[in-house]
Amino acid sequence: AQSVTQLDSQVPVFEEAPVELRCNYSSSVSVYLFWYVQYPNQGLQLLLKYLSGSTLVKGINGFEAEFNKSQTSFHLRKPSVHISDTAEYFCAVSAQGGSEKLVFGKGTKLTVNP
Amino acid sequence: ETGVTQSPTHLIKTRGQQVTLRCSSQSGHNTVSWYQQALGQGPQFIFQYYREEENGRGNFPPRFSGLQFPNYSSELNVNALELDDSALYLCASSLGGTGGATEAFFGQGTRLTVV
Numbered sequence: 001a002q003s004v005t006q007l008d009s010q011v012p013v014f015e016e017a018p019v020e021l022r023c024n025y026s027s028s029v030s031v032y033l034f035w036y037v038q039y040p041n042q043g044l045q046l047l048l049k050y051l052s053g054s055t056l057v058k059g060i061n062g063f064e065a066e067f068n069k070s071q072t073s074f075h076l077r078k079p080s081v082h083i084s085d086t087a088e089y090f091c092a093v094s095a096q097g098g099s100e101k102l103v104f105g106k107g108t109k110l111t112v113n114p
Numbered sequence: 115e116t117g118v119t120q121s122p123t124h125l126i127k128t129r130g131q132q133v134t135l136r137c138s139s140q141s142g143h144n145t146v147s148w149y150q151q152a153l154g155q156g157p158q159f160i161f162q163y164y165r166e167e168e169n170g171r172g173n174f175p176p177r178f179s180g181l182q183f184p185n186y187s188s189e190l191n192v193n194a195l196e197l198d199d200s201a202l203y204l205c206a207s208s209l210g211g212t213g214g215a216t217e218a219f220f221g222q223g224t225r226l227t228v229v
Contacts, residue, residue, distance in 0.1 A: 004156075032215050043118070043204055043220035044157070051215050090156050094214035099170045100145055102206075102218060104156035 002027040002093050004029040006105035014113050015083055021108045023091030031093040033074040034102065035065055038088040047089075049072065061085070086112045120221035127195050127228050135190040135224045137205030137206040144156070144189040145210030147153050147218065148180060151202040165186055192226075200228045 025031065032051050036044040048059025055067040065076045067079040074091060088109050092102040127133050139146050143165045149157035159172035163182035177193040186207070192199055202225050203210045206218040 006156075034217075036220075041222070043222045044206075045220070046217050049217065092156075096215075097213045099162055099164070100147060100208045100210060100212070100214055100216055100218060101159050101162055101170050101172075102147070102149075102157070103159070104149075106154075106156045 004105035030096040118221035139207030145205040149204040
């Protein structure tokens with residue numbers, strides 16, 4: 001079984017500041033890792049994913065994440081945030097070789113203030 | 115290429131009633147997964163359908179059931195509604211058979227309120 005822990009439920013930052021949203025996971029098998037974003041009253045949109053290879057992955061809207069196997073972490077970063085980045089961010093995993101079932105964390109609400 | 119569409123967008127039901135939610139998957143996708151997202155929580159996996167067969171189920175009671183049709187659209191049925199069933203129900207479509215590596219495309223969800 002897999003579980004995902006997002007360490008911060010809310011992260012307030014000022015516009016143009018850097019941000020890091022933290023994600024740790026637990027699994028008895030190897031996993032693929034994902035970050036999704038949810039804007040108010042909308043579904044989820046994929047930001048980026050780690051399948052294999054380079055541990056630093058780049059996604060849409062200037063976001064990137066680094067996979068750290070020893071620390072079982074997959075933290076999301078952006079060097080300079082915009083007001084439009086205000087949203088809920090979800091970290092998720094799926095078991096390698098399994099179905100496309102995603103196990104999500106509880107989410108981090110990012111609020112970007114002017 | 116059409117996206118994932120869900121209907122209805124909102125509905126209100128009374129405790130004990132039954133409800134059917136619908137999802138049209140993205141063109142070319144053969145897998146549909148359903149998730150329940152309670153307020154302030156992450157999505158929880160309900161079940162998945164791959165080529166019209168159930169392909170995994172989360173920790174939900176049997177009163178949650180589903181179907182996938184030959185065109186890969188899907189329904190989620192919930193019987194004997196309880197107040198705790200109030201949530202956003204998300205449908206996600208993907209191309210199955212990739213061992214968990216594929217991207218899931220989500221619909222905007224159906225907001226169900228049970229009173």
